[in-house]
Amino acid sequence: MNRAKALETRPGHKRIAWLEACKGLGIILLVVLHVCADSKSSMSPEIVWFLRLFRMPMFFVVSGLLFSVRPPMNLVERKFLSIIVPYIAFLALILALISLRSILFHVPNPYLTRAGVKAVILGGEYLKSDFGVFWFMTCLFFTQILYNAMLLRWKTASNPRLVAVVILIYVCGYALWLAAPGLPTPWAIGVVPFGLPFLWFGNLMKEGRIGLRGAWLLCIAVIAVSLMAGIFGTHFRMDLKYAEPGPPLIGMALAIAITWLFFQLMKVICLIPWLPRPLEVIGASSMTVMFLHQFVHFSLRQAGIGFEPLLIFAGVTVPMVFWFLVRQAPWASALFLGTATPGAALRHLRLG
Numbered sequence: 001m002n003r004a005k006a007l008e009t010r011p012g013h014k015r016i017a018w019l020e021a022c023k024g025l026g027i028i029l030l031v032v033l034h035v036c037a038d039s040k041s042s043m044s045p046e047i048v049w050f051l052r053l054f055r056m057p058m059f060f061v062v063s064g065l066l067f068s069v070r071p072p073m074n075l076v077e078r079k080f081l082s083i084i085v086p087y088i089a090f091l092a093l094i095l096a097l098i099s100l101r102s103i104l105f106h107v108p109n110p111y112l113t114r115a116g117v118k119a120v121i122l123g124g125e126y127l128k129s130d131f132g133v134f135w136f137m138t139c140l141f142f143t144q145i146l147y148n149a150m151l152l153r154w155k156t157a158s159n160p161r162l163v164a165v166v167i168l169i170y171v172c173g174y175a176l177w178l179a180a181p182g183l184p185t186p187w188a189i190g191v192v193p194f195g196l197p198f199l200w201f202g203n204l205m206k207e208g209r210i211g212l213r214g215a216w217l218l219c220i221a222v223i224a225v226s227l228m229a230g231i232f233g234t235h236f237r238m239d240l241k242y243a244e245p246g247p248p249l250i251g252m253a254l255a256i257a258i259t260w261l262f263f264q265l266m267k268v269i270c271l272i273p274w275l276p277r278p279l280e281v282i283g284a285s286s287m288t289v290m291f292l293h294q295f296v297h298f299s300l301r302q303a304g305i306g307f308e309p310l311l312i313f314a315g316v317t318v319p320m321v322f323w324f325l326v327r328q329a330p331w332a333s334a335l336f337l338g339t340a341t342p343g344a345a346l347r348h349l350r351l352g
Helices: 003-009 017-037 044-052 055-066 072-105 114-122 134-154 160-179 186-206 212-231 250-269 276-284 286-302 308-326 330-336 342-351
Strands: none
Touching (some): 017 308, 055 134, 055 186, 055 250, 072 134, 072 330, 072 342, 134 160, 134 186, 134 286, 160 186, 186 250, 276 286, 286 308
């Protein structure tokens, strides 16, 4: 077993150099995607199309690589503290900042309306613009709870019954999408059937059940079939926020194949002595960048700044500065970074 595989299969290992670097480059690409989505550049549509094929599936796969099964209530408590508490904290922070921005630029505050309040409460697809990626956090929360229940019953990601249930849930989600495309669901619950296979695949990688040679052969086969399907008119478009899964099965398989290739590239990049460290730091702050980058991006555009390299740079670095600052205070870290542990939270409540 090589070193990379050993790291993937070590239970409870939370800091894997190439995986942190993946998160770092992945979050940069997410910022690039959102800046390009509002760009008038001729290349922007192609960049957005390609990045949408795998950029959010990759974060589900990464979560699967880091996932460890726990007793149900213990998992719910831990994930509530690490995902939902930061979600609420950043939601409140950005709402306050939007109010300040509305005053500074003399523009209406869209969240002081009935539709705006509804969007804040329901989350998911209802949240747009400055909150464009918030759907991922609630969807990840519910996906992990569901997958944990499956692992408790069937023990391993490679169990045929677990695999069958993952596929069944995906098929049911796809059928719902075909019957009611664009149907919004509170807190992005409707995206869970499409996030689940990617989380499962990441957990399968963690178990070390995927051989390198077989993975390469499957990856090449999936890309070859996808190219042929594209030639014959299949439209590959994936946007998980709107529960748009792309063509059945092959769209999911292509997202996994691109993600796996991305991982192999990052493992090679991490062999360069000086390069991985900056990406690891960005990866460590990826949740903060995910929450804040759209607010930074749209605020700069409202201020009249349209130079896209600067928007991308600010979309990454400004949230990183915030991340560095909140790390200095335990209470702020618990609120915005989700660092509180269940036992510590309970002790604070008792002391209070």
